[in-house]
Amino acid sequence: MSLRQHKIAVIAGDGIGIEVTAAALNVLKAVEARLGTFRLVFDEFDYGSARYKATGAYAPEGWLDHLATSDAILFGAVGDPDVPDHISLWELILPMRQRFQQYVNVRPSSVLPGIAPHATAAAVAGLNWVFVRENTEGEYSGQGGRTHVGSTLEVATDVAVFTRGGVERCMRYAFEVARSRERKLLTVVTKSNAQRYGLVLWDEVAASVAMDFPDVKWDKMLVDAMTVRMVQKPHSLDTIVATNLHGDILTDLAAALSGSIGIAHSSSLDPTRANPSMFEPVHGAAFDIMGRNIANPVAAMFSAAEMLRWIGEEEAAVLVERAATQSICGGQVTCDLGGKLSTVEVTRVVCQMVERL
Numbered sequence: 508m509s510l511r512q513h514k515i516a517v518i519a520g521d522g523i524g525i526e527v528t529a530a531a532l533n534v535l536k537a538v539e540a541r542l543g544t545f546r547l548v549f550d551e552f553d554y555g556s557a558r559y560k561a562t563g564a565y566a567p568e569g570w571l572d573h574l575a576t577s578d579a580i581l582f583g584a585v586g587d588p589d590v591p592d593h594i595s596l597w598e599l600i601l602p603m604r605q606r607f608q609q610y611v612n613v614r615p616s617s618v619l620p621g622i623a624p625h626a627t628a629a630a631v632a633g634l635n636w637v638f639v640r641e642n643t644e645g646e647y648s649g650q651g652g653r654t655h656v657g658s659t660l661e662v663a664t665d666v667a668v669f670t671r672g673g674v675e676r677c678m679r680y681a682f683e684v685a686r687s688r689e690r691k692l693l694t695v696v697t698k699s700n701a702q703r704y705g706l707v708l709w710d711e712v713a714a715s716v717a718m719d720f721p722d723v724k725w726d727k728m729l730v731d732a733m734t735v736r737m738v739q740k741p742h743s744l745d746t747i748v749a750t751n752l753h754g755d756i757l758t759d760l761a762a763a764l765s766g767s768i769g770i771a772h773s774s775s776l777d778p779t780r781a782n783p784s785m786f787e788p789v790h791g792a793a794f795d796i797m798g799r800n801i802a803n804p805v806a807a808m809f810s811a812a813e814m815l816r817w818i819g820e821e822e823a824a825v826l827v828e829r830a831a832t833q834s835i836c837g838g839q840v841t842c843d844l845g846g847k848l849s850t851v852e853v854t855r856v857v858c859q860m861v862e863r864l
Contacts, residue, residue, distance in 0.1 A: 511545040513818050516577035516783065520555045520599070522792025523802035524583025530804030530854040531581065531811040534830070537858040538815075538823045545820055550577065556587030556595060556792075565598040571606045579814050580785040583807070586792035597649065605643050607782035609775035610673065611680045612640040612754065613813075614789065616761035616771065621836040622844060634741045636761060637688070639681040640754025642775055644673045645705070647751040667752075669705035674712045680778055681748035682720040688746060693725040696733050696749035696757065709750065734760060762789065769803025769843045770835075772810040774817065786814040800849040803841040805831050808857060830860035 519528035532549065539547055554566040565585075574580060580603065585595045603609070617635040648668035655661045678695075685693035695713045699706040710727065717725055728736060730753045736743065737760060749757055762771035768790045775785040788806030796802055808831045816824035839856045840846030848856070 510543075511819070512548060513545065513578045513820075514548045514550060514576065515814070516574050516580045517549050517551040518554050518580065518599075519551070519583040520585045520792065521557070521587055521595075522584055522794045522797045523790070524555075524585070524788075524792055526797070526800070526802050526850050527788060527804040527807035528581065528583035530850060531807040533854050534808050534827055534857055534861060535811050535815075537861040538826050541826070541861055542823055545823070554599060555585060556590050559590060559595070559598065560587070565595070571602060574603065574783060575607070577783045578818055580783050581811060581814055582785050582787035584788070584790070584792040586794070588794055601647065601649065603785055604775055605649075607785070608643065608777045608779070609782070609784055610641065610643045611677055611778065612638075612642040612773055612775050613684070614638040614640065614754075614758045614761070614771065614773045616758065616765050618765050619770065619832055619835050621838060621840075622766035622770070634744075634765070636741075636744055637684055637746050638754055638758045638761065639677065639684055639746065639748045640758065641673065641677040641749070641751050643751075644668050644670060645751035647755075667702070667705050667750075669708050669750075671708065671712060674709055675716060676778075678712050678716045678748060679719075681746060682716055682723055682725075685723045685725070685746040686720055690745040691723050692745040693723055694733075694744055694747045695725060695727045696730050696747060696753050697727060698730050698753070700729060706750070713748075730757070733757060737761065737764065758789070767803065767843045768806070769841065770805045770809065772806045772813060774810070774813045776817070784814075784817055786810040786817070800851060801842055802850050803843050804850050804854055804857075805835065805840075826861055826864060827857075829864055830857045833860050833864075 519525040535547055559565045585599045586592060615637050646667045650666040650668050651664040653663045681693060685691055697706050697709050699710045762768040771789045773787055773789050777784055788810050790806055808827060812824045812827040834853060834856045838846060839848055841848055841853055
């Protein structure tokens with residue numbers, strides 16, 4: 508019997524991204540060996556800040572064309588204390604999101620058994636949210652510039668671009684996610700009281716798309732009020748859709764409420780599947796703990812599981828998720844979750860559970 512084969516582009520990137528990506532690859536190899544029904548072909552790249560400092564570019568010419576031949580992209584992190592963040596972001600992550608039309612970013616957030624939620628938000632215990640973040644336009648469209656640089660007349664603009672087509676495809680995906688979940692509940696996050704053009708369009712598109720989903724109950728929240736609701740009334744929420752900037756901020760709050768950003772994972776998806784989608788933990792490069800073998804690899808493992816699900820390996824995805832979750836339930840975790848294990852030790856535990864489950 509021939510094995511199903513998937514070509515995976517691997518970009519470990521910077522900082523702890525290198526460590527947790529190595530952990531995720533070990534788990535992927537373990538589940539591949541355990542099931543014996545598919546084969547992952549890893550295409551590993553050195554795209555990152557070290558390459559930028561050595562050559563002046565994060566990636567070689569034609570890198571996006573090369574990545575386009577992959578079935579999926581597994582990404583670690585990007586960032587370096589010596590490189591301004593806007594350079595690293597716009598040289599690596601955002602070009603992939605835009606070129607490959609990864610127009611939704613999906614970030615689940617839940618309190619897993621064995622994790623104590625944030626002390627000031629104990630009411631979030633048991634929460635289970637899914638955020639759908641618009642991922643290619645809005646506040647991160649890249650439109651704007653600076654003139655009269657260095658003078659007292661200097662002007663800097665960042666133009667938030669919202670297109671009806673871009674908003675609608677994201678909104679429709681969010682309603683579909685809400686429909687697929689038990690509660691069939693969607694909250695649309697906006698700020699249309701102050702942003703009276705782009706986010707009024709956002710509201711109008713939400714109301715229009717909702718007509719195609721009569722079985723989904725939906726409501727609307729201003730983003731500032733949403734932060735309060737997430738803390739005070741977490742169980743009133745289920746699926747949340749937000750703009751690029753608002754989704755970026757709210758999902759980090761959700762990760763903190765869930766107990767640790769070390770378990771927060773994400774998928775940047777092209778739902779049309781015309782381009783490769785990207786899967787990554789959201790904790791960043793965290794250079795302050797780089798090389799200390801204490802980074803939590805679980806977010807990278809959960810990201811790898813979502814990648815497996817996306818490429819059609821559901822059984823493998825469930826196995827990885829169960830193994831990583833059981834390590835947490837058993838207290839076999841890194842220090843951010845109150846444990847004493849190293850990155851390598853947690854990886855070894857999860858691989859052993861993959862073999863046993």
